[in-house]
Amino acid sequence: MxxxxxxxxxxxxxxxxxxxxxxxxxxxxxxxxxxxxxxxxxxxxxxxxxxxxxxxxxxxxxxxxxxxxxxxxxxxxxxxxxxxxxxxxxxxxxxxxxxxxxxxxxxxxxxxxxxxxxxxxxxxxxxxxxxxxxxxxxxxxxxxxxxxxxxDVGVMLYRTDILQQYGIAAPPKTWEELKSTAATITAKSAEAGKKVAGWQFKGMDDHLNAINSVWESFLCQAGGTLTTPDFKTSTQNTDAGRTAMDYMKSFYTEKISPTGTSALNGFISGDVAMFPFNQSVIASIKLGGAKTEGKWAVAPMPTGPKSGCSMVxxxxxxxxxxxxxxxxxxxxxxxxxxxxxxxxxxxxxxxxxxxxxxxxxxxxxxxxxxxxxxxxWNAIFEQLARNTPELLLQDRHAFQARWDAQKANIVAGVNGQVPVDKALKTIDDAVGQALGKE
Missing domain, CATH: 3.40.190.10 (Periplasmic binding protein-like II)
Structure with missing residues (x-):
């Protein structure tokens, strides 16, 4: 850049x-x-x-x-x-x-x-x-x-072979089910001698920029927005923002997810069971050849406290x-x-x-x-129907400032390097300055 x-x-x-x-x-x-x-x-x-x-x-x-x-x-x-x-x-x-x-x-x-x-x-x-x-x-x-x-819309990618191996008949449909399913896979695989991460947030790995899209999905599901309707005030340091980040953080504090592991590469190799990203990542998964052929599928995003929306x-x-x-x-x-x-x-x-x-x-x-x-495609179209233009229209305002601030502060907040409130306030402060110049 x-x-x-x-x-x-x-x-x-x-x-x-x-x-x-x-x-x-x-x-x-x-x-x-x-x-x-x-x-x-x-x-x-x-x-x-x-x-x-x-x-x-x-x-x-x-x-x-x-x-x-x-x-x-x-x-x-x-x-x-x-x-x-x-x-x-x-x-x-x-x-x-x-x-x-x-x-x-x-x-x-x-x-x-x-x-x-x-x-x-x-x-x-x-x-x-x-x-x-x-x-x-x-x-x-x-x-x-x-x-x-x-x-593009945010969806959930999951390894059908890994879920079946641990007795899980269907992909999770809610935040609660997602965490429970991921925890089961992480714990049982470790007991079996080959630890598999039940879940990894794309962006908490070697592709930091992806955290912006993933964060938008979980913030949306918690009922959050990026700005006020007039696009003049950043709105991430809110109850919805704290709910989303606390949820994401819990995967690491409870050692369900590993820090640093590539979501996509781990998924292809069989070291990650589930991860969220836009559906076009399927093209990369298919390049895994025999490592992934017939072993994965797509599901709509698990619904959060307010909805099952995702990034657009x-x-x-x-x-x-x-x-x-x-x-x-x-x-x-x-x-x-x-x-x-x-x-x-x-x-x-x-x-x-x-x-x-x-x-x-x-x-x-x-x-x-x-x-x-x-x-x-059934899952992709179902996810498409859940989404509206609103978050993307908000995202165009102070876009670069937001994406730069989120890359650093979401990862730091989720990893526990800084308190959640501080991470969200830092984002709002940086984005707020940029919005003020528009």
């Missing part, structure tokens, strides 16, 4: 860059109406097709071969710094026409006017009404600025307001985020973002067929 100072500088300069773009000419180029060849659309993306980095290029090549009016030039970036590179380029007036962004979008872009609303890209109300209600996460000020490729995520396409070729950008976006392509994204377990009752019957048949072929 670029240093925080550079990220903030890029964000501050977005507004001025957008204001100057029309006269100063951004690097987003397109042919004139008199040009003989196709117009050009520059697309910058991270490899969002999990497990197959080359798939994005294949899709771009397929689009280019499918017609002769628009030529897409792909720049494939790395996840570790791709978002920063895009923000810096847009702030400098040299950004792409179309790029990949998290569902929920980035408030810096929205406030600065750097993004083109979909109605300026050729989208109609009939087009956007086909999306699931969760697509509201890409709205701002009454307009839609992002086109969801797919959604996924990827969207956006276009720059400074693009010289909005029609070409919109044509490419409608193709790459079309129901036909989104049905393909189910191959890496991206959730189909359209209302099945509003798409072509052939596409519906494809989606239904993929869902029928894999019973794990």
């Amino acid at each position: 670029a240093p925080l100072r550079r990220r903030l500088a890029a964000a501050v300069s977005l507004a001025s860059a957008v204001a100057l773009a029309a006269s100063a000419c951004s690097s987003s180029t397109g042919g004139s109406s008199e040009s003989a060849g196709p117009t050009t659309v520059k697309f910058w993306s991270m490899p969002y097709w999990i497990g197959q980095d080359g798939k994005v290029k294949e899709l771009v090549d397929e689009f280019n071969a499918s017609q002769g009016k628009v030529k897409v030039e792909l720049t494939l970036l790395e996840w570790k710094d791709g978002r920063d590179k895009i923000k810096q380029a847009v702030a400098a007036g040299k950004g792409p026409d179309v790029w990949l962004m998290n569902n929920g979008l980035d408030l810096d872009y929205l406030k600065s006017g750097a993004l083109a609303p979909l109605d300026k890209l050729g989208y109609t109300a009939a087009d956007t009404e086909k999306f699931l209600p969760l697509a509201k996460v890409d709205e701002y000020g009454g307009k839609m600025y992002g086109v969801p490729l797919s959604f 995520g996924g990827q969207s396409l956006v276009a720059g307001s400074a693009s010289k070729n909005p029609a070409g950008a919109g044509a490419f976006m409608r193709w790459l985020a079309s129901p036909e392509r989104s049905a393909q994204y189910m191959e890496y377990y991206g959730i189909f973002p359209y209302d099945l009752g509003k798409v072509d019957p052939a596409v519906k048949a494809t989606v239904d067929g993929k869902a029928k072929a894999d019973p794990n």
Whole structure:
């Protein structure tokens, strides 16, 4: 990641860059109406097709071969710094026409006017009404600025072989059952001579950033929110926040879960029985081959004191307001985020973002067929139905400050390195300062 100072500088300069773009000419180029060849659309993306980095290029090549009016030039970036590179380029007036962004979008872009609303890209109300209600996460000020490729929701992954080994017939459905089931597996496996962690929170391991998504799920289940409805006050140091963190902490104080063990790698190796994360992690689990084949399944998140909701995520396409070729950008976006392509994204377990009752019957048949072929989709769709856009809309406010503060303080609070109240207050203080600057 670029240093925080550079990220903030890029964000501050977005507004001025957008204001100057029309006269100063951004690097987003397109042919004139008199040009003989196709117009050009520059697309910058991270490899969002999990497990197959080359798939994005294949899709771009397929689009280019499918017609002769628009030529897409792909720049494939790395996840570790791709978002920063895009923000810096847009702030400098040299950004792409179309790029990949998290569902929920980035408030810096929205406030600065750097993004083109979909109605300026050729989208109609009939087009956007086909999306699931969760697509509201890409709205701002009454307009839609992002086109969801797919959604993610937090689910529970569990090893069917391990649960069966210890006489557990079904995955846990509540917080109480989750803790009891995990404790049974941890204790009995230790007695048998090969200790297996009954549960591991993804993010309390070698992938710290994941704790943000996991925390959002458990905070939500405890009835918590990230901010007040007006997005002006951080609301994690509350009864709901303490309930969620105390619950998570108990897995470590009671030695049900180990600190430092990778949830995903441990799950693949059989050293972790259950863990929570978004459903697209299934693509990584399948790469385990014989270690995981036929030995795992998906369940909805165990319900907490208030609900069974979870984090919402996924990827969207956006276009720059400074693009010289909005029609070409919109044509490419409608193709790459079309129901036909989104049905393909189910191959890496991206959730189909359209209302099945509003798409072509052939596409519906494809989606239904993929869902029928894999019973794990039943659990994923059940979890999808439990979620609303609200937490993700809150999360776009003071996003970077929140995610940085949570990574450090949730882990420290759950590990017992600092008191729970102090961990939550530190998060609220850091996020509160950032909200105050919005």
